[in-house]
Amino acid sequence: MEPQKFERGTSLSIFVSDRREDFSALIFAFIIAFGVMLTTS
Amino acid sequence: MIYTIKSPALLIIGILMLIWGGLNNSGAVDGMQSYLQKSAYGDHMKVKEKFDAEYRVAKELAASEGNPAPDMKMKASKFDHAKADQAKLSNIFGSAFVLIGLFTLVWKPQNGSLDYFVSVVPGVAYILLIAFIVRWGLDPVFANWGKAVKDSGTLSWDFAKIFNLNYVVLGIVIGMIIVNIFKIPAWAANGIRTARFFLKTGVILLGTLYSAAELAQLGGLSVILIGIFVLGSVGIVLFMGKRMGIPNSMTAVLSAGMGVCGVSATVAASPVVQAKAEEIAYTIGTILIWGVGCMFLFPTVGHILNMGPVQFGAWAGTGILNSAQVAGAALAFDPHGIETLKVAEIFNITRVLFLPIIVLWLAAWYVKHEEGAEKVNLAQVVVAKFPVFVLGFIAMFALSSAGTFAPAGHYQGKYFSSSEVKEDKLLKGKETRALDGELTRLREPDGAQALGKYLADAHVVSDGHNVMTAEVYQALGDLAANRKMTTRQQSDILKSVAKMEGFDGVAKGSIDNAVKAATHDSKNIKEYRNWIAWLFAFGLIGLGMQITGKALKQAGGAPLIIGGIVGTLKAVGSLIVVLMFVKEFI
Numbered sequence: 121m122e123p124q125k126f127e128r129g130t131s132l133s134i135f136v137s138d139r140r141e142d143f144s145a146l147i148f149a150f151i152i153a154f155g156v157m158l159t160t161s
Numbered sequence: 162m163i164y165t166i167k168s169p170a171l172l173i174i175g176i177l178m179l180i181w182g183g184l185n186n187s188g189a190v191d192g193m194q195s196y197l198q199k200s201a202y203g204d205h206m207k208v209k210e211k212f213d214a215e216y217r218v219a220k221e222l223a224a225s226e227g228n229p230a231p232d233m234k235m236k237a238s239k240f241d242h243a244k245a246d247q248a249k250l251s252n253i254f255g256s257a258f259v260l261i262g263l264f265t266l267v268w269k270p271q272n273g274s275l276d277y278f279v280s281v282v283p284g285v286a287y288i289l290l291i292a293f294i295v296r297w298g299l300d301p302v303f304a305n306w307g308k309a310v311k312d313s314g315t316l317s318w319d320f321a322k323i324f325n326l327n328y329v330v331l332g333i334v335i336g337m338i339i340v341n342i343f344k345i346p347a348w349a350a351n352g353i354r355t356a357r358f359f360l361k362t363g364v365i366l367l368g369t370l371y372s373a374a375e376l377a378q379l380g381g382l383s384v385i386l387i388g389i390f391v392l393g394s395v396g397i398v399l400f401m402g403k404r405m406g407i408p409n410s411m412t413a414v415l416s417a418g419m420g421v422c423g424v425s426a427t428v429a430a431s432p433v434v435q436a437k438a439e440e441i442a443y444t445i446g447t448i449l450i451w452g453v454g455c456m457f458l459f460p461t462v463g464h465i466l467n468m469g470p471v472q473f474g475a476w477a478g479t480g481i482l483n484s485a486q487v488a489g490a491a492l493a494f495d496p497h498g499i500e501t502l503k504v505a506e507i508f509n510i511t512r513v514l515f516l517p518i519i520v521l522w523l524a525a526w527y528v529k530h531e532e533g534a535e536k537v538n539l540a541q542v543v544v545a546k547f548p549v550f551v552l553g554f555i556a557m558f559a560l561s562s563a564g565t566f567a568p569a570g571h572y573q574g575k576y577f578s579s580s581e582v583k584e585d586k587l588l589k590g591k592e593t594r595a596l597d598g599e600l601t602r603l604r605e606p607d608g609a610q611a612l613g614k615y616l617a618d619a620h621v622v623s624d625g626h627n628v629m630t631a632e633v634y635q636a637l638g639d640l641a642a643n644r645k646m647t648t649r650q651q652s653d654i655l656k657s658v659a660k661m662e663g664f665d666g667v668a669k670g671s672i673d674n675a676v677k678a679a680t681h682d683s684k685n686i687k688e689y690r691n692w693i694a695w696l697f698a699f700g701l702i703g704l705g706m707q708i709t710g711k712a713l714k715q716a717g718g719a720p721l722i723i724g725g726i727v728g729t730l731k732a733v734g735s736l737i738v739v740l741m742f743v744k745e746f747i
Contacts, residue, residue: 127162132707134281134354138435141358142549148358149365149553152692157566160684 164280165270168348171283172266174290175258181293182251185244197301198243205240212236247297258286277351284352288706292328292698295335300328323453323489328698329424330449333442336705345706356703361432361550363696368557369566369689370574371514383475386738387511390479394731395420395519398723399526407719409530411440413523415720418444419727421512421519424483428697431704433520433548434527438707440720447724452486455732460494462736470494470501472743477501478508479735482728517558524551567683574686577649579679586678587644592671596641599668600634611663621657623650633658640672646679 128136135141184190195202212235219231237245261282270276307321320326339345345353395416402412417430427444430436436444459481463473477490487509488502495501560566568576588596602608612630615621621628636651636658646652656676659669 128277129354132354133357134277134351135358139549142361142553145358145361145365145550146553149362149550149557152362152366153369153557153560153566153689156685156688156692160688 163270163272163276164351165265165268165276166280166283166348167266168283168346169262169266170346170348171258171286172262174283174286175255175260175262177290178251178255178258178293180255182248182255185248185251191244194240194244196305197297198240199301199305201238201240201243205238208238209235247293251293254286254289258282281352281355284349285355286352287346287349288353288356288699288702291335291339291702292332292695295331295702296328296694296698299331299335303327303331318489318493323456323486324449328694329428329701330445332698332701333445333705333708336702337442337708340706340708341710353703353706356700356706357432359696360428360700360704363693363700364429364432365550365553365557366689366693366696367429368517368554369561370686370693371517371558371561372567373558373562382743383478383508383511386475386479386735386742387508387515389738390731390735391420391512391515391519393420393734394727395522397730398727401723401726402719403530405719405723407723408440409527410434410436411443411720412723413527414440415444415447415723417519417523418448419482419724419731421516424448425513426516426519428701429516429554430520430523433524433551438704439709441704442708443720444724447721448482451724451728452481452483455481455728456486456490456493459490459732463494466740468740471504472739474501474504474506475508475743476736476739478505478512479739480732517555520551520554524548566689567686574683574690575680576683577646577652577679578681579645579647581681582645582678586674588640588671588675592667592674593641593644595665595667596637596671599665600637600641602665603630603637604634612658612661615658615661619657619660621654623654628654628657640675644675646675652676652679 128134133141135144181190185194212233216231216233219233223229223231261279265279265283268279270279303321303326307319307323307326310316311319324330398416398419399412402409402415413434414427414431414436418424418427420426424445427441427448431441459473459477463476468476473494474491477487477494481487481490487505491502491505557566567574568578603612609630612633616628616630616633623632632654636654639647639651640655646655652675655672658664659672
């Protein structure tokens with residue numbers, strides 16, 4: 121993919137910074153982890 | 162800037178997904194699914210035949226008594242579950258995409274967050290559609306094809322397994338084909354940038370699959386040997402990468418691939434060191450090519466050097482980079498026994514368990530080298546730049562080790578529990594009689610002597626001590642009395658003893674059944690694996706879409722050179738160490 125200009129985020133991410141992407145991934149992963157735990161038990 | 166592009170594409174993708182969900186629900190694609198889900202379909206047909214026979218008998222009985230036909234339903238099989246899962250996912254996402262697709266067609270987007278996040282959805286749908294095709298279509302097609310070629314005798318090995326032609330590699334390849342041949346549609350461009358986010362989520366969740374208990378169950382030698390070679394390989398690649406002037410991200414991702422466990426380690430380490438898509442592709446290519454070469458070379462060398470199964474297993478598990486290739490080499494060396502494979506797998510699993518340590522190391526290394534540690538305060542840089550999601554991975558690992566997500570003692574997603582053995586899985590009279598008979602035989606002088614010799618020769622160990630004949634008598638007697646395994650130790654002892662030459666076939670079958678009945682799959686771990694597989698498939702297809710031919714050319718040949726040198730050092734070094742020490746220790 122040719123580098124494309126986005127006013128928000130970077131050419132590799134929709135998030136404004138790596139930290140924000142990391143925290144979002146962290147929250148999403150914990151939601152999945154505890155969601156699975158609650159639904160399968 | 163307005164991001165949302167008015168296009169019917171999202172609506173069409175949603176409709177396609179709904180059609181697939183409907184076809185699965187109605188059974189209209191059962192013919193195709195029976196090919197794709199070959200093994201599940203085979204099991205399904207066996208269960209169905211049994212059910213049909215039972216139903217016929219019940220119906221005839223009811224008719225003879227003048228009663229109406231009984232209302233019996235077949236229990237859902239693995240095949241039914243697989244179809245239901247596909248239908249569920251297709252319907253959920255299909256409905257969401259149809260609704261958002263319709264909304265984007267009638268809505269007048271305005272500058273702001275709503276426009277920004279709505280514009281992400283078509284790209285997500287685009288990757289997800291491809292992920293469905295890869296996981297539900299291409300992955301099983303290649304698996305069936307590889308097996309068929311092997312079964313036909315055209316090749317003596319399964320090419321799909323050896324070349325790792327699973328959804329991970331296929332996802333990247335499909336992404337690369339799309340971007341280089343068809344180009345990314347403009348309406349999908351924004352959403353494709355979510356690939357790394359989903360990949361990071363998958364890496365964090367990966368932490369749930371590992372537990373400290375698994376590491377504790379492995380032998381000390383495998384931990385030491387693997388530790389030296391994993392850390393050594395990572396260190397050498399990092400050193401050589403710096404010397405040869407290749408980018409830090411490329412060096413770091415290559416070191417994870419060469420040091421730990423091939424493709425999955427590469428994928429796990431890639432966001433930690435902000436590796437570019439082409440660097441990941443390069444690393445995976447290097448590992449696969451190198452691993453396939455080793456897989457063919459190792460068994461030949463093993464036979465020339467007259468290595469034993471334990472020695473060869475230790476060498477293959479340490480020196481070869483990828484799990485499938487480790488198994489391939491072990492089976493090529495010893496096609497009829499499983500001893501080599503078992504040892505190789507222990508070493509292989511140990512290596513995988515080093516992943517959390519390597520991820521942390523690479524995160525710290527990358528932060529330090531990218532910022533130039535001499536100029537800035539390392540602690541400050543780490544606080545500012547350390548990838549937070551790595552801590553998430555470690556937190557998941559810690560929680561999993563503590564038994565939050567799965568039974569604390571689980572091993573590869575399986576755990577022992579006597580209290581969960583179902584009533585219908587308890588041993589039958591014929592089986593307990595066979596066990597009693599075997600117990601009587603082994604107590605007689607000849608039997609006791611043969612048992613004692615077997616325990617000593619086979620080094621049967623439980624809880625760190627050599628098993629004595631009295632423990633075997635106790636274990637066998639308890640099994641016959643309780644009709645199920647009561648402890649993991651009992652299960653381990655009897656599993657080993659059942660392999661003894663001359664052991665009664667029915668008694669052996671009873672032990673196998675009792676072990677199976679007390680070994681349970683962790684439902685949570687199964688679910689986590691499924692989530693991780695989807696997140697990785699999604700992330701890797703998106704990453705594949707960022708790999709252009711031009712970018713690959715720019716990466717140059719240095720990674721291949723480093724990979725070759727480190728791979729050779731690892732293979733030769735581990736061979737020397739194994740030949741020198743393994744015989745004495747195991």
